Amino acid sequence: MRMEKAVIYRIRERGDICKLMHMFKDRLGSLRNGNEYIEQMADKFSRYGIVLCLDVDGDTAAFSAFYCNDHEGQEGYLSMIAVRSGYDGKGIGTRLLSHTEKVCREQGMSSLRLEVNKSNDPAVSFYRKNGFVYTGEQTEKTRFMTKSILEV
Numbered sequence: 556m557r558m559e560k561a562v563i564y565r566i567r568e569r570g571d572i573c574k575l576m577h578m579f580k581d582r583l584g585s586l587r588n589g590n591e592y593i594e595q596m597a598d599k600f601s602r603y604g605i606v607l608c609l610d611v612d613g614d615t616a617a618f619s620a621f622y623c624n625d626h627e628g629q630e631g632y633l634s635m636i637a638v639r640s641g642y643d644g645k646g647i648g649t650r651l652l653s654h655t656e657k658v659c660r661e662q663g664m665s666s667l668r669l670e671v672n673k674s675n676d677p678a679v680s681f682y683r684k685n686g687f688v689y690t691g692e693q694t695e696k697t698r699f700m701t702k703s704i705l706e707v
Contacts, residue, residue: 606618616639
């Protein structure tokens with residue numbers, strides 16, 4: 556796969572965000588909580604968050620959804636990131652995460668935080684590989700991870 560054919564763009568409309576999240580139901584367990592959950596999340600993202608898509612040759616390969624509205628603490632929050640089956644291991648998740656970090660920096664954030672299920676070894680490995688470190692336990696099943704996104 557040639558990454559130069561990848562395009563990253565923002566989705567703003569609630570309905571488009573709903574459609575996108577339905578495409579990724581098989582990749583994110585939280586999206587299997589039903590249509591009402593997806594609609595609620597799409598509404599929140601369209602009003603308060605940022606949703607980015609990464610397309611390869613016109614096919615949606617990945618998306619991220621995050622918030623950059625903690626201007627006092629300067630901490631962005633990555634709510635969702637997923638790569639569609641068939642695009643795993645091609646650097647797409649890393650490329651989208653890097654772009655997400657760039658957008659957060661442009662919005663005045665100095666760090667990016669997320670919550671991950673402790674038993675989700677592939678996700679934990681991905682985040683650690685990309686510079687995230689454990690910063691606290693949210694519940695007995697999940698942990699927070701954070702990364703400084705200040706440019707060096």
